[in-house]
Amino acid sequence: MKICIVVGSFRKDSLNVQLAQIIQESLEKRAIGSMIRNDLEIPMFNQDLEFLVPDSIQSWRDSFLEADGIWFVTPEYNGQIPGSLKNLLDWMSRPMSLGAAWTDTAMRNQCATVSGIGGRNGTKSVQKLLIELLNFGGMKVMDHDLAQIAMSSKTMETSQIEYTPDVESIVEKQVEAFLSFIKMEENR
Numbered sequence: 001m002k003i004c005i006v007v008g009s010f011r012k013d014s015l016n017v018q019l020a021q022i023i024q025e026s027l028e029k030r031a032i033g034s035m036i037r038n039d040l041e042i043p044m045f046n047q048d049l050e051f052l053v054p055d056s057i058q059s060w061r062d063s064f065l066e067a068d069g070i071w072f073v074t075p076e077y078n079g080q081i082p083g084s085l086k087n088l089l090d091w092m093s094r095p096m097s098l099g100a101a102w103t104d105t106a107m108r109n110q111c112a113t114v115s116g117i118g119g120r121n122g123t124k125s126v127q128k129l130l131i132e133l134l135n136f137g138g139m140k141v142m143d144h145d146l147a148q149i150a151m152s153s154k155t156m157e158t159s160q161i162e163y164t165p166d167v168e169s170i171v172e173k174q175v176e177a178f179l180s181f182i183k184m185e186e187n188r
């Protein structure tokens with residue numbers, strides 16, 4: 001099994017990248033392969049380009065298609081999905097070749113889940129919107145046991161996520177739930 005972890009922030013000290021690394025460690029403990037991607041500096045979606053896609057977009061499509069599950073780990077920006085992540089999902093929501101069915105996309109029927117670290121509400125608002133968008137794009141979304149982590153004051157000061165037993169158990173719970181969800185969907 002292989003999980004593609006997509007992080008909605010590409011800043012250097014991103015807390016969401018740090019959370020993605022904790023998720024990755026937990027997957028590694030179970031011998032599950034994963035990759036973290038946050039290279040979101042891709043062209044803005046343009047319908048004129050969609051059937052001659054830039055290499056960066058093809059590479060994202062390949063990562064989505066090769067994965068058994070796609071795990072989004074994102075901050076919220078003004079209560080919303082960061083624009084760069086929304087842009088990626090606009091690309092991933094489109095048919096992959098000219099004349100293909102509208103359902104022939106890199107995201108449709110893929111298993112997905114979401115997590116995040118942010119302000120007081122622990123990214124709850126963005127998760128709700130993201131889940132709506134992923135469902136709209138035909139993903140099979142696991143929307144329970146989600147890690148919604150609020151930054152501690154120490155985390156705010158240091159830009160380092162606090163790897164507490166609490167964070168660890170929240171992540172472990174979501175990993176277990178997501179792996180079971182993927183297996184269940186695969187056996188349907």
Ligand SMILES: Cc1cc2nc3c(=O)[nH]c(=O)nc-3n(C[C@H](O)[C@H](O)[C@H](O)COP(=O)(O)O)c2cc1C
Pocket residue numbers: 009010011013014015016017075076077078079080117118119120121122123
């Ligand atoms: C443009 C912008 C808007 C933000 N809006 C919110 C918000 O609505 N809710 C929230 O909890 N945090 C918000 N934040 C704070 C982020 O949660 C915080 O900067 C976080 O560290 C970003 O994630 P990262 O560390 O992975 O880059 C915002 C930050 C930025 C830059």
